[in-house]
Amino acid sequence: MKAFQNLLYIILISLIVSSCNSETEKNFTLNGSVKGLKKGVVYLQKEDGTSIVDLDSVVIKGTSDFTLKTNIDEPILLYLKLHKNDGQEHFIPFFADKGITEIKTTLKRFTSDAKITGSEQQVLLEEYLKLMSDFNDSNLDLIKANFEAAKRNDTITSDSLAKRSNRLLKLKYASTINFALNHGDSEVAPYLALYEAPNASVKYLDSIYNNLTDKVKQSYYGKTLGKALNDFKKAQDSIK
Template sequence: MTTLNKVFSLIILLTLTVSCGKDNDANFTLKGHIKGLKKGIVYLQKDGDSSIVDLDSMSITGQPEFTLHTNIEEPILLYLKLFKNDGEEHYIPFFADKGVTKINTTLNSFSYDSEITGSKHQELLEEYLGVMSKFNSQNLDIIEASFIAQQKNDSITLDSLDNLSNNIIKRKYAYTIQFAMNNKDNAIAPYLALYEAQHANPVYIDSIYNNLSLEVKNSLYGKKLGEVIARRKSSD
């Protein structure tokens, strides 16, 4: 073997060693399958302080399967992003915890066909989003009915539909608050308070926080919720 060949062999060996070491050190793995995808790039991402942060990526060239790795300290919302050079953003948010999460979806309906299996937090998030989807569907029906009533200049029906819409908003907040209260031992509780009920009565947000277990209060979203409440009270 020539000296040049030895150098190339050493470089390849070092590259493989570093790559394997990275995978072995990771405590979170995302495996998935995107039906119909022939070429593209998948990214594992998280929210940074001011922008989205890439944690890992993989080029898809023929095979629809992918595996991504990272390290997480605690349950956190991550994103699977697909870049397929079509000028659009394609994301699937999911709640990750240490271990393995699997996402199966399709190229044509990447965000909507996703089937996610993994953490208990993800199961709770899907349960919550399932109910929110029903509320949103009801609201779409009201919007359609309001459009028809507006064309007919039917002010009485419009007022009635407006009341129905406001009632749905109240029910969504009520469900979110109760769901968070019922899951005080899970990071989903402060997450919902932060991002789904931020405009609710502060009394209810305080109740969610005070109801959290000590472990959840010390979690990423628990600390963020505590900071939000502290800032609000300091400005009162």
């Protein structure tokens, strides 16, 4: 009887230790550094439906280095948020995968100075963002020119600039679609379709989805894109 009780005790202790280990071990670590930051709070966040939820947080007091941890099932976009009591919220979006990601930035230009080392999806996302930077610069030039034309009440120039802006937007969408089609083996492809080209023609979004590998189709963004396309097709069928 005593031997049986001892056995139960050993099993119970093993279960407790195993439970504690499962709670403390995380499969994703973010090591960060914000040059110039002496006081504030940093958060690791993710999108959950229509809201943003906190996964981990650290209060910064006197040191600019920090570590945040969580568990993730697959590659997904996360956010590093900084709250520094200035009435504003500062975010750095990045594609995370299991393992370690490092983000180094500055307090002065928290988002724009961010240097991110981590997942292969992040490398691909940065390649896309670099491609888009030229479009964004051109769009800013058009906005500035249109503002000047409006001050002069120059409607002819404003109309011309509006047409150029529309052509630029179409070209940006076309480049996004082409980029996604060329990277159907990455979770970045359905992410771009959902968040960077949501107003593109359904036939192009459908092409992106059909070009995804089976593995990516089963990812969070792959499933979300597939559901969005199915919902649209059902809505179209219902009004025929």
